[in-house]
Amino acid sequence: MHPQVSLDVNSATAPGAAGYDLVLSRKALVSESVAAQRDASLGGRYPHLSEQFRRLVELRLQIAETALAGPASGEETHTDSD
Numbered sequence: 274m275h276p277q278v279s280l281d282v283n284s285a286t287a288p289g290a291a292g293y294d295l296v297l298s299r300k301a302l303v304s305e306s307v308a309a310q311r312d313a314s315l316g317g318r319y320p321h322l323s324e325q326f327r328r329l330v331e332l333r334l335q336i337a338e339t340a341l342a343g344p345a346s347g348e349e350t351h352t353d354s355d
Contacts, residue, residue, distance in 0.1 A: 308333070 316326050 312326055312330060316323055319326075
């Protein structure tokens with residue numbers, strides 16, 4: 274990451290923070306699109322595995338929701354410095 278961008282992102286009020294959020298949102302959309310294409314392709318090639326593919330999509334969604342929700346109340350958080 275460019276040093277100036279990393280400095281701007283560290284402050285929630287910095288103009289760079291909005292740009293950083295935009296970049297992350299775009300990356301998430303691209304990743305989701307690629308995953309959907311992959312799932313459709315694999316589902317078409319292996320119809321007998323459709324139930325397992327559906328379950329995999331559900332698990333990915335649960336993992337994403339848990340990660341976005343952050344730590345539960347009273348739950349310890351860990352960082353690279355821990």
